[in-house]
Amino acid sequence: MEHIITTKNLSFKYQSSEDTQQLVLKNLNLEFEKGQFIAIIGHNGSGKSTLAKHFNALLLPTEGKVYVKGMDTKDKNLLWDIRQTAGLVFQNPDNQIVAAIVEEDIAFGPENLGIxxxxxxxxxxYALKVVDMLQYKDYAPHMLSGGQKQRVAIAGIIAMKPECIVLDEPTAMLDPIGRREVISTIKKLNKEEGITVILITHFMEEAVNADRVIVMDDGKVILDGTPREVFKEVKLLKKIGLSVPQVTELAYQLKEEGFDVPTDILTVEEMVRFLCQYA
Structure with missing residues (x-):
C-alpha cells in the first residue's frame, strides 16, 4: 500500500521560556496508508494535536522528518503542495471560516490557488454536495449551527481536492446532533470519496468507526491497531486516563464479575447479539 504520510524519528520541542524547552513528541515512527481512516486518541497533553499540526507543516520537526506523499515538510518550496495534499480542519470552525457567505468561503482556497x-x-x-450543505450555499455562516459550520469548514478543505484530511478534534465544541453530522460526513469522505482521514478525538465512540486507532501518552505511541485490538486493553487505557466505549466498559465489568463475555465488544448491536445467545 502507498503511504501518504510518514514520520521518521519525529521529535518536537516547544520553547517554554527563554532557556527551557518542553519535549512534546518523542521519536515517533509512523506510516499512514492511503485510503485509511485513522483515529488518534490520548488525554490532554499527550501530543496528539501537536502531531496533527505536523501533517500539513503547520509545525516542523525539532528532530527527525515528516513526509507527505514523499515530500519533506521542512522543504519550504513544497509547502503549498503539502497543504494541498493534506488539509487540516480545526476544532473551532469559526477560526477557519473567512467569508460572509458560505459559497464564498468554500471558494476562498481554490481562488488563492489561482484555479x-x-x-x-x-x-x-461538489464540496457542498459531499457534506450535504448545498442548500445553505447562500447563507451567512453565523446563521448556521455548530455542526453545519464544521461541515462548511470541511467543505472548504474538500474544495482544495486534498488526498488526506486531518481533523483536530472537530466535534469537541459540538452537541450530540452536531457530532453525529460531522462524523457521518467524515465516514462518507473516507468510504465514498476515497479520502484518507486522520481524526484526532477524545470521544471513544468516534474512534470505533476507524480502520486503525493510535493511542498516545506523553508524546509516545503506546497502542496501535484496529479498534477491536486497542479497546480490549481496558486496564491500560484506564491507567493513562482514557475511557473506552460504554458497551466495551460494560463487557469489561461483566467479565470482572465472572461472566464469560468477550472483551472486544465495540457496539450495542454486538452486545445484543451476544446476550441473545443466552435468551
Whole structure:
C-alpha cells in the first residue's frame, strides 16, 4: 500500500521560556496508508494535536522528518503542495471560516490557488454536495449551527481536492446532533470519496468507526491497531486516563464479575447479539 504520510524519528520541542524547552513528541515512527481512516486518541497533553499540526507543516520537526506523499515538510518550496495534499480542519470552525457567505468561503482556497472561475464553481458545488450543505450555499455562516459550520469548514478543505484530511478534534465544541453530522460526513469522505482521514478525538465512540486507532501518552505511541485490538486493553487505557466505549466498559465489568463475555465488544448491536445467545 502507498503511504501518504510518514514520520521518521519525529521529535518536537516547544520553547517554554527563554532557556527551557518542553519535549512534546518523542521519536515517533509512523506510516499512514492511503485510503485509511485513522483515529488518534490520548488525554490532554499527550501530543496528539501537536502531531496533527505536523501533517500539513503547520509545525516542523525539532528532530527527525515528516513526509507527505514523499515530500519533506521542512522543504519550504513544497509547502503549498503539502497543504494541498493534506488539509487540516480545526476544532473551532469559526477560526477557519473567512467569508460572509458560505459559497464564498468554500471558494476562498481554490481562488488563492489561482484555479479558473468555472472550475472553482464546480469545486464549490461538489464540496457542498459531499457534506450535504448545498442548500445553505447562500447563507451567512453565523446563521448556521455548530455542526453545519464544521461541515462548511470541511467543505472548504474538500474544495482544495486534498488526498488526506486531518481533523483536530472537530466535534469537541459540538452537541450530540452536531457530532453525529460531522462524523457521518467524515465516514462518507473516507468510504465514498476515497479520502484518507486522520481524526484526532477524545470521544471513544468516534474512534470505533476507524480502520486503525493510535493511542498516545506523553508524546509516545503506546497502542496501535484496529479498534477491536486497542479497546480490549481496558486496564491500560484506564491507567493513562482514557475511557473506552460504554458497551466495551460494560463487557469489561461483566467479565470482572465472572461472566464469560468477550472483551472486544465495540457496539450495542454486538452486545445484543451476544446476550441473545443466552435468551
Amino acid at each position: 479558473p472561475p468555472d472550475e472553482i464553481r464546480e469545486r464549490v458545488e
